[in-house]
Amino acid sequence: MSLETVAEEIREEAEEQAEAIRQDAESEAEEIVSDAESEAEEIVSDAEAEVEREIDQLREQELSSAKLEAKHERMSARREALDDVRDRVESRIADLDADQRRELTESLLTNSLGEFAEDAQLAVHYAAGDEALIEELLEGRQNVAPAGEIDCLGGVVVESESSRVRVKNTFDSVLADVWEDELKQISDRLFDEQ
Template identity: 30%
Template sequence: MGLEAVVNEIREKGRKEVETIRAETRTDVEEILVDAQTRAAGIKASAQEEADRAVTHIINQEASAANLVVKRQVLNAQKTLLDQVYSASLAAVGDLPAEFQEKALTALLKRAVKEIKKGVVHANERDSPVVEEILSQLKMFSGYTMGAPVDIPGGIIVESNDGELQIDYSYRTFLDEIWESGLKDASDILFT
């Protein structure tokens, strides 16, 4: 029985060592699993944050692009409207009564004669007879001759006899000057 007791003792000792090793292994495995799960959760959270950032970035880009398209459409509509106002203004100035046209043309000729004493006066076909009459009636315009009609909505263009100097007193020129200086004000009034 002595041998059997020794064998049992060795077996018992072996079994205890196996249980100890198994317990240590289980503990190590659990620690490894917990560590792996922690790492996986960190990786998942990091990936989710990156995905959220990417989604936010894409949404912001799309919103910016959409805003830009809308602004461009609004600006194009505003430009179209302002162009229509400009054209209507130019047409309205050209359609003013003959009495106004005569006074305006006389005033423009008086202004031009201060800069060009002798020259050729051009006007549109509608105003050419009026300009010819003004030139023939007032002595101060004796240095002027009537030139060929030009394509302007109204007003005059005076050119020196030598062709070196030209003054554009067409209505379009005046409207352009007013338009440029008043464009911001007009835009503010119309679109705010």
């Protein structure tokens, strides 16, 4: 065998090995590219799904926020309407005619005095402008005296001078009690929620 033949065989063998290595490398490269494409598709699919989840979450948050804001606005409007009703009621109480004012004040005074012993020394506070009415209602009572004005719509606050017991029977306090007891019904009636 000649040197040239051996060299030719080595070269052919080297070319065959190189071709086999190249084919293996191409096959491996195709597999790597295919795996990378699959992985990229999976990453894109996962990213799209995550974006959709985030969009859904943001949409839900915005909807929830809008509902909450609407609820706050409704509550604020209701509160304003109830405040307006209460203001109108207070205004009507303040504008009672003399006979109604006298009747209510006398009833509240009688109830207040009933809370004390008959011989207790009592002081009666009253609304501005009711001094003459209170003096008239207290006429003939030895142990009860007018004690001055207080800030209220009407009615009385009676105090015992000896025990410092105080009974508050003002138009304001009666209204506050009624308002608290009847607020749900008032609200239901105003806003048709029966």
